[in-house]
Amino acid sequence: METAAFVVVSGLPGSGKTTLARGLAEHLGLPVITKDVILESLYDSLGVGDQAWRSRLSRAGDEILFALAADAQRAVLDNWWHHDTAPDRLRLLGGLLIEVHCDCDAALASERFRERIRHPGHLDPQLSPEQVARRVAAIRAGYPGPLRPGGPVLTVDTSRPVDAAAVARQIAPILNGTSEAPP
Numbered sequence: 001m002e003t004a005a006f007v008v009v010s011g012l013p014g015s016g017k018t019t020l021a022r023g024l025a026e027h028l029g030l031p032v033i034t035k036d037v038i039l040e041s042l043y044d045s046l047g048v049g050d051q052a053w054r055s056r057l058s059r060a061g062d063e064i065l066f067a068l069a070a071d072a073q074r075a076v077l078d079n080w081w082h083h084d085t086a087p088d089r090l091r092l093l094g095g096l097l098i099e100v101h102c103d104c105d106a107a108l109a110s111e112r113f114r115e116r117i118r119h120p121g122h123l124d125p126q127l128s129p130e131q132v133a134r135r136v137a138a139i140r141a142g143y144p145g146p147l148r149p150g151g152p153v154l155t156v157d158t159s160r161p162v163d164a165a166a167v168a169r170q171i172a173p174i175l176n177g178t179s180e181a182p183p
Contacts, residue, residue: 009078012104014109020162027169034078086149
């Protein structure tokens with residue numbers, strides 16, 4: 001049996017995490033576990049509510065994500081990670097953790113956030129463009145950057161399209177145990 005290993009995709013909301021995570025999963029031959037997919041399934045089965053309901057389902061989604069990851073033992077994990085809890089939770093999964101940090105300008109992340117269409121349960125339409133810009137800028141101002149859960153970190157500039165195959169080629173030797181050097 002292969003050793004547990006996870007590619008943890010991190011970054012600001014709207015920084016391109018899901019797009020890159022899906023590309024990495026395809027090129028690395030790993031499943032992708034995406035928090036938004038879990039959360040949207042919860043909205044569909046349990047209903048859409050107010051912000052308190054959304055937060056409750058979001059915490060449930062975190063628990064499901066970690067349970068699925070522990071069961072999979074090898075996967076690409078995509079989430080808006082909370083720096084105060086995620087590194088410890090990720091380390092509890094055991095095995096190798098490789099972080100791919102999506103980095104782009106807060107204004108670009110804000111623009112992407114406003115332009116994307118997500119499930120109504122996320123409550124995005126309740127926010128004006130100005131509120132989105134302020135939220136993303138505030139998150140960016142207090143954002144410590146990569147999670148650094150204990151493994152190598154590769155920071156990727158996601159202000160332009162990213163070659164997921166090239167990033168996967170950097171990660172694969174570490175993931176497969178043929179290189180211990182950070183990418």
